[in-house]
Amino acid sequence: MKPMRSSDQSIDKRPWLLLSPSLVFITLMVVIPMAFILVYSFYENIDLAVDKVAFQFGNWNEVLTDGYYRVAIWKTLRLSVIVTVLAAVLGYIPAYFIAMTKFRDKWLLLLLLILPFWISFIIRTLSWIHIFGNQGALNGLFRMLGITDTPLSLMYNEFTVIVGFIHVFLPYMILNIYVSLEGIDENLEPAARTLGATPWQAFREVTLPLSMPGLAAGCLLVFVLTGGSYVTPLILGGPNDFLFGNLIYDAIVSELNWPMGATLSFTLLFLLGLVVVLYSRLMGLNQLSKAFK
Numbered sequence: 001m002k003p004m005r006s007s008d009q010s011i012d013k014r015p016w017l018l019l020s021p022s023l024v025f026i027t028l029m030v031v032i033p034m035a036f037i038l039v040y041s042f043y044e045n046i047d048l049a050v051d052k053v054a055f056q057f058g059n060w061n062e063v064l065t066d067g068y069y070r071v072a073i074w075k076t077l078r079l080s081v082i083v084t085v086l087a088a089v090l091g092y093i094p095a096y097f098i099a100m101t102k103f104r105d106k107w108l109l110l111l112l113l114i115l116p117f118w119i120s121f122i123i124r125t126l127s128w129i130h131i132f133g134n135q136g137a138l139n140g141l142f143r144m145l146g147i148t149d150t151p152l153s154l155m156y157n158e159f160t161v162i163v164g165f166i167h168v169f170l171p172y173m174i175l176n177i178y179v180s181l182e183g184i185d186e187n188l189e190p191a192a193r194t195l196g197a198t199p200w201q202a203f204r205e206v207t208l209p210l211s212m213p214g215l216a217a218g219c220l221l222v223f224v225l226t227g228g229s230y231v232t233p234l235i236l237g238g239p240n241d242f243l244f245g246n247l248i249y250d251a252i253v254s255e256l257n258w259p260m261g262a263t264l265s266f267t268l269l270f271l272l273g274l275v276v277v278l279y280s281r282l283m284g285l286n287q288l289s290k291a292f293k
Contacts, residue, residue, distance in 0.1 A: 034269075041262040049256040059263040069247070069264075073271065076244040079158070080226040083165045087222045088215060090166065091173035095214075096207075098174075099181035110178075113171055125164050125235050132160055156238040164232040169225055173218035180214020181207070216283050224272050244268050 041059055044052040063069050098109045116124060131137050134151035142148045154160065184207060192202035230245030248268065252261035 037262045038266055040259055041266055043259040043262075045257045045259050049258070051259055059260050062260070063263055063267055069244075069267075072242060072244045072247050073267075075242070076227050076268075077271070079162065079165075079243065080223045083162055083169065083226045084219050084223045086162070087166055087170050087173040088219055091170055091218065092177055092215065095174045095177035095181060099178050099184075100186075113174060113178075116168075116171055121168060122231060122235075124168055125232050128160060128164055128167070128236055129155065132163075156236065156241070158237070158241050160236040161233050161241050164236045165226050165229070168232065169222045172221050172225070176218030176221065177211060177214045180211045180217075184210045213283075216279070220276070220279050223275060227272050227275075228268060244271075 040051075042055050042057070044054045044056055044058060046052050094113075098106065098113070101109070103109065129136065132154040133139070134153075134155075136154070138154060139148075139151045142152065188206050188210075189199075189202045192206050193199065197205065227243075228245055230243060230249045233241050233243050233246055234249070244264070245268065248261055248264045251257045251264055
């Protein structure tokens with residue numbers, strides 16, 4: 001075999017030529033628009049939808065010094081962790097069942113799993129109003145059972161926001177874990193049992209470690225999606241249940257302060273990017289590809 005590179009031979013340019021269409025597309029659709037947003041964060045907002053071309057750090061200084069934004073960051077990270085942990089615990093069981101079941105038509109189970117994706121994200125979120133609302137199913141059940149005569153206030157709090165997030169993002173977690181479990185050799189657990197391991201020990205020492213790439217990929221995906229979401233808190237949350245994404249929405253849509261919206265957007269991008277970097281340091285981004293093998 002001839003080496004790819006020698007002392008009198010240049011670097012093989014064929015991989016770069018093959019990657020060039022993707023690189024051009026990413027540059028045009030991601031890098032350049034993000035550069036415009038970064039530049040816009042230094043503009044100065046004078047009035048509603050009236051911005052002055054400038055290079056000033058007023059927007060960044062406000063985001064970094066105002067405690068209101070620190071509270072929003074803390075709420076976003078805390079809620080993202082809660083949703084991710086609950087989704088991991090609740091998602092592993094059905095993923096394990098689907099992967100290990102001997103049901104001949106397993107594709108039906110997978111179809112039921114992806115069925116929610118056929119329904120609008122907003123409609124799925126709004127459906128919880130008909131469950132937790134004053135005239136919803138739960139309050140109707142409580143009145144029918146004689147538990148209460150007046151409707152219970154179950155809506156517009158952090159609990160309903162968490163439920164809404166898990167309802168929407170749980171299939172992502174299950175699919176990632178399922179794909180990882182499906183790639184494990186089905187003879188490994190029986191082999192561990194023949195060597196004296198109990199079913200729980202076989203799962204803990206064999207299946208769980210081998211499924212970690214899918215579990216970690218699902219956690220990363222759910223965390224990032226939760227951290228960047230604003231629709232669910234807007235519909236199901238109360239005045240104090242806002243996330244950082246809601247601040248971006250308010251700055252751009254309600255206040256028409258696009259420079260501040262650009263600044264907040266890049267702040268959220270930086271925070272979620274730190275999570276991806278931390279994941280890369282602990283797990284390695286190559287584990288993401290293993291989750292889908």
